[in-house]
Amino acid sequence: QVQLVQSGAEVKKPGASVKVSCKTSGYSFTGFYMHWIRQAPGQGLEWVGWINPANGGTNYARKFQGRVSVTRDTSINTMYMELNRLKSDDTAVYYCARDGSSWMFDHWGQGTLVTVSS
Amino acid sequence: DIQMTQSPSSLSASVGDRVTITCQASQDISKYLNWYQQKPGKAPKLLIYDASILQKGVPSRFSGSGYGTDFTFTISSLQPEDFATYYCQHYDHLYTFGQGTILDVK
Numbered sequence: 001q002v003q004l005v006q007s008g009a010e011v012k013k014p015g016a017s018v019k020v021s022c023k024t025s026g027y028s029f030t031g032f033y034m035h036w037i038r039q040a041p042g043q044g045l046e047w048v049g050w051i052n053p054a055n056g057g058t059n060y061a062r063k064f065q066g067r068v069s070v071t072r073d074t075s076i077n078t079m080y081m082e083l084n085r086l087k088s089d090d091t092a093v094y095y096c097a098r099d100g101s102s103w104m105f106d107h108w109g110q111g112t113l114v115t116v117s118s
Numbered sequence: 119d120i121q122m123t124q125s126p127s128s129l130s131a132s133v134g135d136r137v138t139i140t141c142q143a144s145q146d147i148s149k150y151l152n153w154y155q156q157k158p159g160k161a162p163k164l165l166i167y168d169a170s171i172l173q174k175g176v177p178s179r180f181s182g183s184g185y186g187t188d189f190t191f192t193i194s195s196l197q198p199e200d201f202a203t204y205y206c207q208h209y210d211h212l213y214t215f216g217q218g219t220i221l222d223v224k
Contacts, residue, residue, distance in 0.1 A: 104152040104164055
């Protein structure tokens with residue numbers, strides 16, 4: 001079965017960087033786009049960006065451009081998100097999700113809480 | 119960018135009730151509208167895609183309809199496990215979510 005397993009919670013200081021991983025299994029990793037979506041405490045869902053694992057192509061939401069980098073390692077079926085110059089309002093649960101080929105998110109990771117605090 | 123307006127923002131209902139949530143797009147989005155359920159502390163779960171197609175394994179009491187700018191999500195007979203937050207979502211070179219609807223016990 002499809003599984004997406006994310007790395008553990010992180011606590012960072014403002015201005016620092018964080019790198020979150022999402023290890024996939026149960027399907028062809030290079031066959032589906034992968035996304036990062038975040039959710040601030042008590043708030044709604046916000047799309048961060050995607051990667052095409054087949055060729056490494058990426059696309060990011062405008063507000064994160066220049067500050068986020070999504071990469072992958074096809075040898076271990078894992079995707080990464082690095083967010084730089086962290087601010088307190090980056091505090092959120094970050095989810096990875098698989099794009100089910102109709103621009104929808106059909107499988108999700110368990111989420112990774114990133115806390116930015118001085 | 120296309121804006122998605124979801125309503126209501128919260129809704130109180132009882133087990134057995136029929137519940138409807140709407141999502142309106144700021145311009146024509148054809149059939150490209152998806153619905154998710156999220157329970158506290160959990161990742162969202164895909165329920166409906168392409169406006170009306172039920173994701174595998176999702177109970178048939180959930181349904182979706184609509185095309186163009188106006189979409190509806192319905193639970194035909196509310197079950198105890200359905201109390202959650204629901205989001206609509208659209209793709210148009212960007213992925214946009216509605217603001218969410220909190221469905222709680224009356």
